[in-house]
Amino acid sequence: MRLSPVFQHLLVFISVLSLSRVQTTAEIFYPFGSAAGDTNNTAADDGSSSVIQLLSPFPFFGRTYQQIYVNNNGHLTFNQPSSAFVPYSFPARGSQDVIAGLWTDLDNRQRGVVSYHQYTSGNVLTRATQDINTHFPNLNFTASWVFVATWDKVAYFSSTNTETSFQVILIADSNFSFILMNYGEIAVTGHPVQAGYDTINSTHYIVINGSNSGSSISNLRNSSNVGVSGRWAFRVDGGLQISEVNPTSSTTTVSTAILPVTAKPAPAIFYPFGSTAGDKSNPFDDDGSSSVIQLLSPFPFFGRTYQQIYVNNNGHLTFDKPSSLYTPYSFPANRSQDIIAGLWTNLNNNVRGVISYQQYTDGNVLTRASQDINTHFPNLTSNASWVFVATWDKVAYFNFSSTETSFQVVLISDGNFSFILINYGDIAVTEHPVQAGYDTVNSTDYFVIPESNNGSIISNLRNSSNVNVTGRWVFRVDSGQHNISKETETTNSTVIGFRVRIKSFLDLTNSTNTNTVLQQIKREMVKYGLPNSIELKLRKVQRINP
Template sequence: MMTALSLTLIMMAMSGSATALGIFYPFGSAAGDTFSNRSHNGSSPLVPLLRLFPFFGGAFQQIYVNHNGYLTFDQSLFQGASPSQFPLFLNIIAPFWADLDNREKGNISYQQYTTGDVLQNATQDINSYFPNVNFTATWVFVATWDRVAYFPNSGTETTFQVVLISDSNLSFIFMNYGDIAPPSMEVEIGYDNWEAHGSLRTCYPNNTIDVVNLHSSSNINVRGRWAFATSLQSEGFSCGYSSAPGIFYPFGSAAGDTFSFRSDDGSSPLIPLLPSFPYFGRTYQQIYVNHNGDLTFNQPLFQYVPNEFPENSTRDIIAPFWIDLDNRGKGSISYQQYTTGDVLQNATRDVNSYFPNVTFTATWVFVATWDRVAYFPNTGTETTFQVVLISDSNLSFVFMNYGAIAPTLQKAQIGYDTIGSSHHVSLRTFYPNNTIDVVNLHSSSNINVQGRWAFATSLRSEGASYDVVGVKLKVSSAENLSEDEIEERILKPFGDLLKKRGIDVSDIRLRRFYKTEL
């Protein structure tokens, strides 16, 4: 027993360390860090930078690592118990601005690099998260708060890191998070400047940062890491995944997209499809990208209040995020289709991975992306999502990819529907009280890929209306259920489970049942 207990404790310690090192840049004694003095509400001395760091129009040759979880350039900032909310119109980078105290527990350390593996890793990371730039890091600055306590709760431990990266022209910031102790105080996370500012408060409901789960959050699909471009040539703050290639197919100017014009409740013009797209027994040669988050085939749809699926209407529709959106002041809506190249290879791989019972080779892909588009009338919001249509002219599939979705009280519909609703899926059925948890779509899935939902959207063979599959279920119940109760309480939940796997079960029905006394 003693041996087993010792082994368990060692494994737990190794697991905690590995989690931090997975996304953290090198830090501590092994990295040759300089350790800041132990003081409450203190700061490092002035740290001369080996290279100029461009930050939204300015360029700085020095920095201060302030103990309460932020960096400043002009002077140290001895801010006590309560951080100020951005914007402050100060030059400040705050990976975790809170009342911290390293006098008894934890270390605050920093290091900068101009050569070596750290620069290579930074170069690789930047080009991965921001594929529209061609970047080579020439300087990296790393500051780490390792298991530092809150004041006055000396028994707490909080670990995070900020990484500044530059090539003397462009600059970027990573904020990396390990274990964050539950705080009993306000916290501010983000950056501020006269030209720009961004706060993670805007990415969470009620402007309350979910600090305990920072280690599993991200805007680039890397758990525990947030990345921002911080030079005027770059994009700046985003809650979403618009620069993350992890689950999104290529989009935007770099992908050669066509951009839809700016209008409230608008639509793209008719888009001729290069090959036809099979969709549950019908074949379409044209499509419309409607600004309010849906695709239709026969005519545009300007409706901003979504209907619930099943609609039982006279239209086929694919709705990655049907809600009242407005791209006039913020964001872009763009689309592109492919018949050759890497996108088809990736689609082929993805479909065969998610649907292993088919042998599939994509011959056509259509990608439509809503990048940081605002809700109407809330122009300060940003919502990012994408829909991908894939076909080999016989079979078809739809992927719905989600970045950060701004909190909203508006009604949203997500899924697909067909003429007469013979085939339909609504994500409402997967959430409590039929209310879609839109804020967490980026971490949800029916295929075990965070932020992606995948559906098969064609009938398997022409001339047949259904793929008929018989399933025999053995169910134990203390109640004497009627046939209607079996349909409602057993078959319906079973059908919902199959829908989560992308299997259309609109016509699941009970053929026969037998009752046996136990």
């Protein structure tokens, strides 16, 4: 006999530990909306502005434009409007120049406003001048014209409850021209997406990392190529060009984009490392590891406490034994070991780079760790008594000796609480399998850093964060993070309510069954970027006949 499915509604409240202040849209967005005197596009699916005559010529890779169109589907064109809601992939080698803030199937009839404004004087020009001279410090630039196009809380087609916000800003003086792209909240989508720019015949193009995957574009607000979360900046007048070749791609991609010249050294977020910090170095050995490292303080890790650790050359830490694995398994693996992966992949310090480690029980490093933890977890009072720093400095990938990848894994403990900081510097793209985050015995707790399992976009790790510090990911890993007391729940957590419709043969009025389902929901949410510290609490079950 075939059972009829039961449709039930679950109203679930999620408690998420608040790690830091979330950057608001206004911090990087230029003025927009009615208060800024914007002109609004017509609310029309796949519509566009009428032709906009520019108050100043805009040079764009060898062509100079006097007009522009703001298209509702998230892109700008110059010669004619575009109703295209399915973006083509860059490089398209087509017959038009296009600038895509986020080209996808948007619908401002249902929700949101698409608007634009141009400036030839005032505070916006002052701000643009400051921004360009910050991002491109070797130019003596004074903005004479700024054009701001904004998509404010616009819905996706057939998804009226979604909201997506971003800006495309054109900036010029008599010699130079630039694009800024600012990203606010970006909803995930199943529609095709594309962000960047493409020119006639694709002589110049850029695809913003991760912007062609609708399931990961929510991370755009945390990404950057100029160290400002949510902002991408490009010089587009066609001056001195930097050629970018991806040596690991099966199809060599050449982009002659003008990029900011502010190449970053090892970031300020890195803890001291190397010979000057007194580090011990791993052997120069492909797939090698450190010898066993006896910890100067026990380290609690999700219910187990460790007295030793191994730093493995391929980018991960293990506790019980060293690991020579160069191909990472996917988290959650439901295996029999605890593992912390800064960037687990096929690295080779036998060719380039140094892998080193050091532990501290006093001094400035403990002071810094205490400050960091109390900043990222403001509702805890923690004084670090032990810090372990493992650093992969400019290490090459196997078979790609010219590549350099740098990151750190920092373990911190005060005797009660324990934490992991993962700091990212320059991360080269790779075709090798990759994985970053952590996994525990039987995967009772695990975390995959978003986009860290895609080697073609991991260079964006240095711009990503879960604590609003560019390049840093922070996790509390003692077992206590799952137990938020009722007394502190309202101050230590953010409570979010949402409704879930579930097709199930289980009786969800039974507490055992509901706990099973809630754990399954939690695992799925963690896979898409929420921390393991979330708590799911059932508020209501409503049974509905099929």
